[in-house]
Amino acid sequence: MKIIVLIKITLALLFFLCLLDMPYGYFQLVRFLALVGFGFLAYKANEEDKSEQVFIYIALALLFQPFYKIALGREIWNMVDVVVGVALLASILLDKKRIN
Secondary structure, three states, X not given: OOHHHHHHHHHHHHHHHOOOOOOHHHHHXXXXXXXXXXXXXXXXXXXXXXXXXXXXXXXXXXXXXXXXXXXXXXXXXXXXXXXXXXXXXXXXXXXXXHHO
16 A cells, blocks of 8 residues: 555544544644644655645645644534545545546
C-alpha cells in the first residue's frame, strides 16, 4: 500500500474518531499527527508538481497545527473533521480512477 494512501486513511479515521467523546489529549495528538501528515502530503505533492494540492495540504496543516489553537467550537470542529475525512477518502478514489 502506498504511504500516501496509508496516511490519508489514517488521518481520516483519526478525524472520524474525533466525533466521539475522547479525552483532550487525543485531540492534541490528532492535531500533531495531522500537522505531520499534511506536511508530508504537501511535500509529496510538491515533488509531483501539484501546486494546488500543496496549497491545500499546507492550509490543512496550519488549520490543525497544535501550537496555536484555533478556537472554532466543538460543533464546527466536528463538521471540519467530517469534511476533511471524507475529502481525504474521496481523494484516494479519485486518484485510483485517474490511474485506471
